[in-house]
Amino acid sequence: ETGVTQSPTHLIKTRGQQVTLRCSSQSGHNTVSWYQQALGQGPQFIFQYYREEENGRGNFPPRFSGLQFPNYSSELNVNALELDDSALYLCASSIRNTEAFFGQGTRLTVV
Amino acid sequence: GQQLNQSPQSMFIQEGEDVSMNCTSSSIFNTWLWYKQDPGEGPVLLIALYKAGELTSNGRLTAQFGITRKDSFLNISASIPSDVGIYFCAGQLYNTDKLIFGTGTRLQVFP
Numbered sequence: 001e002t003g004v005t006q007s008p009t010h011l012i013k014t015r016g017q018q019v020t021l022r023c024s025s026q027s028g029h030n031t032v033s034w035y036q037q038a039l040g041q042g043p044q045f046i047f048q049y050y051r052e053e054e055n056g057r058g059n060f061p062p063r064f065s066g067l068q069f070p071n072y073s074s075e076l077n078v079n080a081l082e083l084d085d086s087a088l089y090l091c092a093s094s095i096r097n098t099e100a101f102f103g104q105g106t107r108l109t110v111v
Numbered sequence: 112g113q114q115l116n117q118s119p120q121s122m123f124i125q126e127g128e129d130v131s132m133n134c135t136s137s138s139i140f141n142t143w144l145w146y147k148q149d150p151g152e153g154p155v156l157l158i159a160l161y162k163a164g165e166l167t168s169n170g171r172l173t174a175q176f177g178i179t180r181k182d183s184f185l186n187i188s189a190s191i192p193s194d195v196g197i198y199f200c201a202g203q204l205y206n207t208d209k210l211i212f213g214t215g216t217r218l219q220v221f222p
Contacts, residue, residue: 004153031208042114042199042212043154056209090153094208099144102153 003027004093004103012109013081021076021106025093031055032074033100034066035090043090049074050096086110117200117213124190125221132216133184134200141205143176143183148197148215157198158185190220 003026013019025032031050035043045058049068063079072093078085086109092100117134124130134143142161146154158169160176160183167174173186183200200213 006153033208033210035210042201042215043210045209045211048208050208056207058209088151092210097206097208099142099156099159100208100210101156102146105151105153107151 004091004101006089006091006103006106008106009104010107010109012111015081015083015110017081018077018079019081019108021078021089021091021108023074023076023091023093023103025072025074025091026101029093029095029101030072031094031096032068032072033092033094034074034076035092036060036085037088037090037105039087046076081110083110113211115200115202115211115213117216119216120214121217121219123219123221126190126192128190130187130190130194130218131184132198133182134202134213135182136202136211137181138202138204138211139180140202140211141180142203143174144201144203144210145172145174145183145185146199146201148199150196154199187218190218192220192222194218195220 005024033048034046037043047057052068068074088105090105091103094100115136145157148154158174165176171188198216201210
């Protein structure tokens with residue numbers, strides 16, 4: 001148990017729709033990062049939030065956006081879903097510049 | 112997206128055997144992390160390494176941070192069936208919580 005919880009655990013969406021994924025960080029952690037993991041691949045960094053501001057972004061288009069709230073929980077929003085967005089989405093929380101702990105992930109399927 | 116070179120890609124071993132896997136990068140990292148991931152779950156942190164040359168153990172697991180800061184290895188001694196899973200290395204740059212993951216090593220342990 002890492003103390004990082006994600007919801008929902010599974011989700012099916014239609015191409016073109018929008019989706020919001022949620023993450024509650026471990027108590028005391030002020031940094032949340034989001035990763036996309038395609039089948040058979042390692043996780044790929046999407047972006048990170050520190051104290052409610054985006055603090056680094058990977059090679060993902062603007063239709064991937066996020067938020068961090070005052071309690072350090074976070075949301076990942078994806079607009080105009082494409083079939084290739086089907087993946088396991090992982091949230092990781094940390095105290096800045098220390099090791100990250102991951103949630104169980106949200107499995108998104110786009111049909 | 113960027114991924115580190117991890118080898119071997121998969122291993123099939125007998126219970127009780129020792130296992131070794133490694134990770135190399137063209138970039139220098141300040142922190143190396145090793146995670147284990149079970150199917151449909153998020154990665155679980157096994158070992159974190161913070162200094163070049165550092166050798167750290169966690170039970171039957173031993174990992175080292177390479178002197179060049181471009182590589183790391185993980186050893187598992189006396190493997191047991193619950194060691195089955197996918198092992199990922201990850202490199203982290205100083206002053207950023209972004210992780211670059213390896214391609215993964217799939218471990219199967221037979222009784």
